[in-house]
Amino acid sequence: MIEDKTVDVFVKASEEKWLPMFDGITFKPLRFSDETGAWTVIFRCEKEAFFPAHYHLGPAEYYMVSGRMVYRAGEAVTGDYGYEPVGAFHERTNFPEQTDLYFTAFGPIGFLGDDGRIETVMDHKYVRDLAEKAGKLN
Template sequence: MSQPAAVGSRPVDTERIPWIPQSPGNSFKPLRFLPEDRGWVLLLRLEPGTAISRHRHTGEVHAFNLSGQRKLLETGEVVGPGGYVYEPANNVDSWMAVGTEPVIVHITVYGAVEYLNERGEITRRYTSSTQQEVYRRFCAEHGLPMLDLTA
């Protein structure tokens, strides 16, 4: 019987990954892009007062606050350092960085993120592929090496 090929650990030096702006006050560091658009892992940074508008996740999400605070706008709950939020597939939410320091969240996204307008219509959609392309373009535009962050 043949043994499966060994796959080694793949550490990533996050200091070598730039903060990539997505919108004013909102930037991310990609950590891993899962194949076949299954999802991605990232650090998300929001400056105080910056909001993540209403969106839906097609798969589950795991979010761990590393620093700063964020307010879940649907419930009013405030999540601080060390706080963990699980979002099931099809969850719709929005949140905002509160307090005086940026919030940094380690997030694992399965599936896509679909941003919604007030009528519930999709206005934009992020997948592992779209986020990997944002990373590729940012590195090319700034003359930075692109790390292999594929699974």
């Protein structure tokens, strides 16, 4: 008989508080993997909020829970799914209305400064640190 030593991940996301990420954008942490570097969150983006210019150093995917998002691939609305490959560059990702999206990154995202260079590398450790500083993780 095989002994199962794994641990399932179960998060009551509906009971978690929204944590700050960017102006007008909050998140609920769901999972961080030291094994793979992947991280999963739910983003809440207020009307007129945006993600600044960024470069995908690892692939990512999202599911639109509600709202609308406009970026280089087009306009995503409630129920839409998107995949962003390694190397994808997004000038700016806009949210014309309040939007909730389920997001998994399979690697880091490099956010650019005004000079066009990567200023902040957002990976699973960075996002986990944000959650820890907000008192949401041990």
